[in-house]
Amino acid sequence: MGSMTGLLLANAEAAQVAGGHEVSGGVTAVFALLLLAMIAALALEEKIHAKKSVIVGVFAGSCLVLATALDLLPFGKVTLPPLAGEAEGHSIEMPVYIPAIDWGVITIILGASLFVEVTSRSGVFTWMAISLTKKSGGDPWKLLLAYGILTVVFSAMLNNVTAMIIIGSLTGVSLTKLKRTDLLLGFLVVEGLLTNVGGLLTLISSVPNIIVGGIAGIGFVDFFLVAAPYVVIATATTLWMGRWKFGIHGLKGEEERAAAKALVAGFDENESVPSRKFFWFSIGALVLFVAFLAGQSVLPVLKELGMGFVALSFAGLVLIAYKHEVDKFYQAIDWDLLAFFAGLFVVINTMEHAQVLAVIGSGIEAMIGAGVNLGTGLLLVASAVASSVTDNIPLAAMLAKILKNNPADYSANAPYWWSVIFGANLGGNITPIGSASTVVAMTIISKHKLPLSFVGFVKLASLFAVVQIIIAVVYVVGLTMAGVFSVTSG
């Protein structure tokens, strides 16, 4: 972090000419320090006992006041694009911090989390988890395969944190039933590491994907087609490494297999399904949700209304099933996360006006200037390292904005977007505070009183994380060399 401060201060003068308006180097440096302070506060979130939204809210308010006092923000009416046949668009009065927020991202997260909250009440996810547990026959290796794949699928369909909570809880219960708690630590570490791999699968699987994909203009299907092969390779590698590192092997004797099978056969997958009708309705809604997200960019009307509208519409649709108690689901929304995003976008917007992003961009420019392949690899590794010690969401938002503002005007298939996406997601696997899902994994590990410290986690997980990051670098650079990605103007 100290070297980053030096870089910012050294480049402060450059800021004067980097942006569209005059900003002194000193002002840029002050805002840069505010940004660093916010990143540090987010990294120490647990220590200072403050929620993300409060931390970012304080910095957003401070940045707004300071930027207004220094005359950095463009106050005035906001003009909407004109309708066909009109010369000018409609102008409306709007507080300066409202258009700073990326409402597309907020609506996707709000709609998708409400949709997932309601459909998960149908028991479909727990049903899948218990069914696969029974299919494994209680064999530890088959169980690790089943839980690993489920973690990836749930991380992709729900979100990393919910996936870790569901699979981590079931792992504790099933290994206790099988009297194999000696394997619990290995299972939980592997699952924690796989949440961030699964978070790469689709455009809406993780927030960095939504932010970077949205700014870059990557479509749902294009995202999936690029990410899926990597997810398959990284999942298989992680599971194999988990088997080797934690000694998770299959059962050998027929008697052992029969005893384990009898134990897991006692699970009833239908216990958590309150209504068969709603169960099937939820499965249908999930399939349609994915189909509509995939087709949104080409479907008339939806193409204009965007992915956020699709997510909100599906949330509304499934809420009809619980129309008398929708307030219960509204309470379950992660308002801290949404307020955090809103505040974060405001901070980034002021940083843009204070030329801080231009200064960081010049540092990234130097990285990219090393050549397409080397630059792609360097950016991916740098994103991963930065993401391992701080929240990957501000990192992704900031880097995406910097790449967007780059004069080269990168198209959606530039490799740098993918460097940020892969780096921001996978960096979370290096330390236990690198991502929310690894924090959950640590919470479950501590709940079961398993001995694993911060350093212990880094020692265990870093080997997995390094291998995943190396595979990602080879994959993204390989696709660039194969011509799938190219550095062309958008």
Next chain:
Amino acid sequence: MSRLDQIDEFESLFRRSEREEFVFADIPIESVALVTGDESNQSVQDSLKRFLPRIGEAAAWHGIGSGDFSNVAELLEQIDAQQVDLVVTRRHLQEENLSPQHSLGVYLDELTQRTSIPVLVLPGTARTPLELSTEPCRRVMMVADHISGDHRLINYGMRMCTEGGTVWLCHIEDDMVFRRFVHAIEQIPEITSEPGATLLEEQLLKEARDFIETCFGTLRDEGPNVSLKSHVAMGHHVTEYRRLIDENEIELLVANTKDDDQLAMHGMAYSLSVELTDVPMLLL
């Protein structure tokens, strides 16, 4: 809801989906020891063969007369030597002159706790023995305050019932204990009293119902030809079982007496065996 609460919620959900599958086993009873206070034990043997025809098929009957032992250690030694599968005895054995009313007697008490051999307690006491029914036992009730996973209780109960008879699988949750928990819940602001108490009651009874359901499924496929009935409720053990015994004209009660955490007999089994003296009981 905090992360820890969410983890806890899902763990509860998964634990609730765990089912204990009943495993049927046809218990072999090939050797029976009669310790009834009579020297010959012949009349007891004859009436037992009529009352429990399936036990009557046992190959070996060993009579242990009152002169064969003078303390618990000697009696246990004799039983060990015979390697029996069932001990038949009476309450207040060799304590006829003490006229106790609120105990089982030293021998019965020790027999149930110091051996793993089931003890069939004849009705009445050693001082005032009651006759066994002259008809085969066709109405057996297995009682527990925690029936889930008690395979042994059910398998022994099935073994005792005559072909074509009826067995009752019963679980009574002590409402006095439950009320104490509810009272505690009512004093904890973090737990909403009404749903807390209702959900707790539902879950306690659900566990028993789920296990009985698996018992029924297995017994219909693999068990002997008997009718299966169940009763799961909240209530006072002795009062509720007394009512069920009278209403259903139960001829044999089967209960578990062992408590892993203590040397003394399980509380519910003790109170039932002291108070319900007119019904033959198989104590496990």
